[in-house]
Amino acid sequence: MKGCEASKMNNIQEKDKKYIAGTYNRNPVCLISGNGSTAISDDGKEYIDFTSGIGVNSFGYSDEVWADAVSAQAKKLQHTSNLYYTSPCAILAEKLMERTKMNKVFFANSGAEANEGAIKFARKYSVTKYNDNRNVVISLKNSFHGRTLATLTATGQEVFHKYFGPFSEGFLYAEADDFEVFSKLLTSDVCAVIIEFIQGEGGVVPLNKEFVNKLYDYCNKNDIVFIADEVQTGVGRTGKFLCSENYGVKPDITTLAKGLGGGLPIGAVLMNEKFSEVIAYSDHGSTFGGNPVCCAGAITVTDRIDDTFLADVVKKGEYIKEKLEGCGEVESITGMGLMLGIELKNLKASDVVATALEKGLMLLTAKTKVRLLPPLNITYEEIDKGLEILIDILS
Numbered sequence: 001m002k003g004c005e006a007s008k009m010n011n012i013q014e015k016d017k018k019y020i021a022g023t024y025n026r027n028p029v030c031l032i033s034g035n036g037s038t039a040i041s042d043d044g045k046e047y048i049d050f051t052s053g054i055g056v057n058s059f060g061y062s063d064e065v066w067a068d069a070v071s072a073q074a075k076k077l078q079h080t081s082n083l084y085y086t087s088p089c090a091i092l093a094e095k096l097m098e099r100t101k102m103n104k105v106f107f108a109n110s111g112a113e114a115n116e117g118a119i120k121f122a123r124k125y126s127v128t129k130y131n132d133n134r135n136v137v138i139s140l141k142n143s144f145h146g147r148t149l150a151t152l153t154a155t156g157q158e159v160f161h162k163y164f165g166p167f168s169e170g171f172l173y174a175e176a177d178d179f180e181v182f183s184k185l186l187t188s189d190v191c192a193v194i195i196e197f198i199q200g201e202g203g204v205v206p207l208n209k210e211f212v213n214k215l216y217d218y219c220n221k222n223d224i225v226f227i228a229d230e231v232q233t234g235v236g237r238t239g240k241f242l243c244s245e246n247y248g249v250k251p252d253i254t255t256l257a258k259g260l261g262g263g264l265p266i267g268a269v270l271m272n273e274k275f276s277e278v279i280a281y282s283d284h285g286s287t288f289g290g291n292p293v294c295c296a297g298a299i300t301v302t303d304r305i306d307d308t309f310l311a312d313v314v315k316k317g318e319y320i321k322e323k324l325e326g327c328g329e330v331e332s333i334t335g336m337g338l339m340l341g342i343e344l345k346n347l348k349a350s351d352v353v354a355t356a357l358e359k360g361l362m363l364l365t366a367k368t369k370v371r372l373l374p375p376l377n378i379t380y381e382e383i384d385k386g387l388e389i390l391i392d393i394l395s
């Protein structure tokens, strides 16, 4: 590292540490640019990216189609509020509804906000149609639904529940993959269940298909709103546009965020026909929701995730799995498509992430696992470069 560049980087890191609230534990790297699945730091070092900014940069860094659409929209009209019509928002809505066979969408700005919206809509539906007591939401243990107070309450992990009480009322937790236990909580006060098909932050843990189907059938028969939190699994990540397609179910509400905007903040609450009569003027809102620049980016993402592209996502995921399965340190690999979790035998996931970074590969953890969420359009050349580093560490 050259002297002046080193001091520039330290300067950024020092400023950050001095002025930014200490809620993040950043890696000691300052990124300045990127191309495809390769990021570049301020000292000129290249990193293969198996993280896509936690499942956000679906088409990698500075993807041209995305960047052109976003900058063209920014130069034309960057924001209007929801008091006016804009075309990117309406076009994205049409594309998402056609793609998912849902009925209506509400646009938010993040995953947590999308889930907040989903909970509100489910409650409005149930208390309007039944009674005020029908407001209980059941989530799963080991789930993650966001950091706002209601979604934090829905998050079934005690570690997130320190310090921030009192929490919202009307939330219960059930063990995943045990319908018998779950069914004991299913009283007439339950308005909704919220699940991740693959628990992401919880350690890339896919739910059992039989459990999901039983739960889905029960919800259908009893008019309990089935909410799929696809903030991490949605928009092609698992090899289908929605992970619900892998499970053969059609949720009443599906929430999206992370990968939808290709790098810009956007969340979406997709709803079926049940909600068309119930959700009305002033029930919910957002100043930034449906922002034209974010929607212009999201259109380019949604447009390109077709069946051929998705088949490639599946193939790349299988390719990575095959290459890693033989490594001495690999206990097992979970996940679908390009959402993979590697359980290790002896090494610590955080140590693997740190070593890989030094060698030029960006990785994530999820609980005790190393988690891979590479850009969906990552090339085999980039995969091989990254795997060379990872296999070396895990052998």
Ligand SMILES: *Cc1c(COP(=O)(O)O)cnc(C)c1O
Pocket: 109, 110, 111, 112, 113, 115, 144, 145, 146, 147, 196, 200, 201, 229, 230, 231, 232, 257, 258
């Ligand atoms: C990341 C995530 C969230 C929260 O999304 P934010 O955009 O950080 O609010 C919610 N649910 C799941 C499943 C997630 O992976």
